[in-house]
Amino acid sequence: MRVLFLGRLQDAAGCVEREVLAQPSVAALIAGFEPELAEALRSDKVRVAVNGVVGATALADGDEVAFLPAVSGG
Amino acid sequence: MAIDVRLLTAPFDPGAFVGPFANAHPGLGGICTFVGEVRDDGGVAALELTHYEPLTLPGMRALADAAVRRFDLMGLLMLHRVGLLRPGEPIVCVAAAALHRRGAIDAVDFAMDHLKSQAWLWKRERTAAGWRWVEPRAEDFADKARWDFRALT
Numbered sequence: 515m516r517v518l519f520l521g522r523l524q525d526a527a528g529c530v531e532r533e534v535l536a537q538p539s540v541a542a543l544i545a546g547f548e549p550e551l552a553e554a555l556r557s558d559k560v561r562v563a564v565n566g567v568v569g570a571t572a573l574a575d576g577d578e579v580a581f582l583p584a585v586s587g588g
Numbered sequence: 589m590a591i592d593v594r595l596l597t598a599p600f601d602p603g604a605f606v607g608p609f610a611n612a613h614p615g616l617g618g619i620c621t622f623v624g625e626v627r628d629d630g631g632v633a634a635l636e637l638t639h640y641e642p643l644t645l646p647g648m649r650a651l652a653d654a655a656v657r658r659f660d661l662m663g664l665l666m667l668h669r670v671g672l673l674r675p676g677e678p679i680v681c682v683a684a685a686a687l688h689r690r691g692a693i694d695a696v697d698f699a700m701d702h703l704k705s706q707a708w709l710w711k712r713e714r715t716a717a718g719w720r721w722v723e724p725r726a727e728d729f730a731d732k733a734r735w736d737f738r739a740l741t
Contacts, residue, residue: 520640521710522721566642580640586711586722588624588637588668588680588703 515573517543518580526554536575540564543579559584590663591656593648595639597671602681609665613685616662620692621683622700628675634714635679637670644670644708651702659695661686666699668707701731 515536519527527547537543540562544555554560563580564570573579590612592605602623610619626635639645652664665683673679680703684695705728712721 518640520638521712525721563640563643566646568643578642580642582640582643582708583710584724585706585708587705587724587728588700588707588709 515543515576516578518578520580521583521586523554523560523581523583526551536577537573539573540571540579543573555581557583590665591649591652592664593645593652593666594668595645595648596667596669599673599677600667600669600681602667602678605665605667605681606683609663609683610685613662616685617687618689618692619683619685620689620696621681622696623678624680624700626673626675626677626679631715632675632713633716635673636712636714636719637668637673637679638710639670640708647706647708648703651699651706655684655695655699658698659684659686659691661691661695664695664699666703668703668709670709698735701728701735704728705732 515534516531517534518531519529524530534546537546544552547555561568561582563582564573564577592609606621648666648668652666655661656664661684663685665681667681669679682696682699684692686692686695705724712719
């Protein structure tokens with residue numbers, strides 16, 4: 515599945531996107547990342563979108579997951 | 589009724605959009621336009637705006653629809669730049685057409701307050717010290733909150 519890191523999370527991830535093996539849930543996906551990145555992704559300020567739906571938690575193969583830190587606004 | 593919402597990836601001339609927008613609404617009473625530019629305060633050499641395709645434009649469209657309903661607009665133009673910008677370049681343009689001035693003016697104010705605090709956009713600026721992510725400001729949330737209680741009246 516494709517994982518995107520928006521805003522400052524791209525610094526924590528060291529990239530804008532990654533291709534990873536399918537995971538059953540957002541929590542499982544996060545648990546598979548490096549500890550520092552996982553911690554950054556678990557912040558209250560980070561929202562998650564699955565295929566463009568904010569707040570989804572279940573995952574299926576082929577999903578696109580985006581980690582969204584607080585927006586800077588326009 | 590024309591609702592025109594776009595993300596632009598290259599420098600733009602607001603007048604080139606506002607003119608045709610005005611012409612598309614014969615019989616209007618007034619148009620209010622706001623153009624925001626990248627501030628040149630000396631330290632910032634460039635600004636980069638990132639968006640997320642599935643959320644950013646749909647979110648802006650929903651905001652435009654809400655403004656049109658709330659202020660009884662004839663039309664709304666909402667343009668936002670993404671990508672790399674330099675000081676002096678237009679970054680946002682909102683124009684509202686209405687039968688009466690109050691609706692047009694308030695709609696632009698409403699749209700800008702929501703864009704500033706809610707739009708799915710991430711911004712970083714480059715100074716002599718390197719790139720720095722721009723955090724949301726408390727004033728931006730306070731500006732947006734001005735509109736919340738009015739929804740109840």
